Amino acid sequence: MAIGGAEDRTSDLAILKQVFALAPEGNSEVVVIAAASSIPGQILPVYRAAFERLGASRVHTLAMQDRRQAADPEAVRLIERSGVIFFTGGDQLHLTSAIGGSPVLEAIRQRSGAGAVVAGTSAGAAALPSTMIYGGAAEDALRKGAVHMASGLGLVSGLMIDSHFLNRGRFTRLMEAGASNPGQLGVGIGEDAAVIIHPNRVLEVIGSGHVIIIDSQKLASSNIAALSMGEPVAIENTIVHALISGHGFDIDARRYLVADELTAVLKEKEIP
Numbered sequence: 001m002a003i004g005g006a007e008d009r010t011s012d013l014a015i016l017k018q019v020f021a022l023a024p025e026g027n028s029e030v031v032v033i034a035a036a037s038s039i040p041g042q043i044l045p046v047y048r049a050a051f052e053r054l055g056a057s058r059v060h061t062l063a064m065q066d067r068r069q070a071a072d073p074e075a076v077r078l079i080e081r082s083g084v085i086f087f088t089g090g091d092q093l094h095l096t097s098a099i100g101g102s103p104v105l106e107a108i109r110q111r112s113g114a115g116a117v118v119a120g121t122s123a124g125a126a127a128l129p130s131t132m133i134y135g136g137a138a139e140d141a142l143r144k145g146a147v148h149m150a151s152g153l154g155l156v157s158g159l160m161i162d163s164h165f166l167n168r169g170r171f172t173r174l175m176e177a178g179a180s181n182p183g184q185l186g187v188g189i190g191e192d193a194a195v196i197i198h199p200n201r202v203l204e205v206i207g208s209g210h211v212i213i214i215d216s217q218k219l220a221s222s223n224i225a226a227l228s229m230g231e232p233v234a235i236e237n238t239i240v241h242a243l244i245s246g247h248g249f250d251i252d253a254r255r256y257l258v259a260d261e262l263t264a265v266l267k268e269k270e271i272p
Helices: 014-021 040-053 073-080 094-101 105-111 169-182 257-268
Strands: 029-033 058-062 084-087 117-121 131-135 150-151 161-163 185-189 191-197 202-207 211-215 239-243 249-251 255-257
Touching: 014 040, 014 084, 014 150, 014 191, 014 202, 029 040, 040 084, 058 073, 073 105, 084 105, 084 131, 094 131, 094 150, 105 117, 131 161, 161 169, 169 185, 169 211, 185 191, 202 257, 239 249, 249 257, 255 257
Parallel strands: 029 058, 029 084, 084 117, 161 185
Antiparallel strands: 131 150, 185 211, 191 202, 202 249, 211 239, 249 255
């Protein structure tokens, strides 16, 4: 699950409740990883309290600030026993540089394949895909090189995720990323909104905010390859969708799913 940021952590916990509800049956242990955060000592207790309120049997907290900690056998053991693995917000490049290629990341991949929930908010959401957006000014990002991208954690394929999307005006940022990577689906997640990425590669939107899809697969033309750095980008035929809670999107079919269609698709494909 990818969360756009600023989710409720102290009141109704609506989105975190959905994260916890997806845990495998019989495993209510949660591990919270604050590798993206510069203030893990402040943010980890907040998430510990939230997941304990939701009924977690144990909440393990990992600051995970460097490569040494990402190779710690005890951290790997805690991940291997948890049904929910949660990445906090912060700086996604700090997250990927700390745990990329590490034993901790390999353990997370194995747990994801075995049915554990992997979720991230803000920077933790942006880092989930193979292609990660980690920076770039939102106000004028339709210029070559304005969007900064790197390899992400590789837990989701075929997507680029941008968080705090509407609140920080990141439309042009995701459009420029799409012009550079037309095969990747751009997913802009608003605050207090989230997408569940089901095993059948169907996105389901939850929360009170919007999720914006920017689909550049049928891009007709763009001048981006011919430009010098900083020059304005032209884009022809980018498709934009705005999704709300209960709606969805089929990543591979590139198809918007209204509520009834989403329910039917999830039932038909027997999501566990």
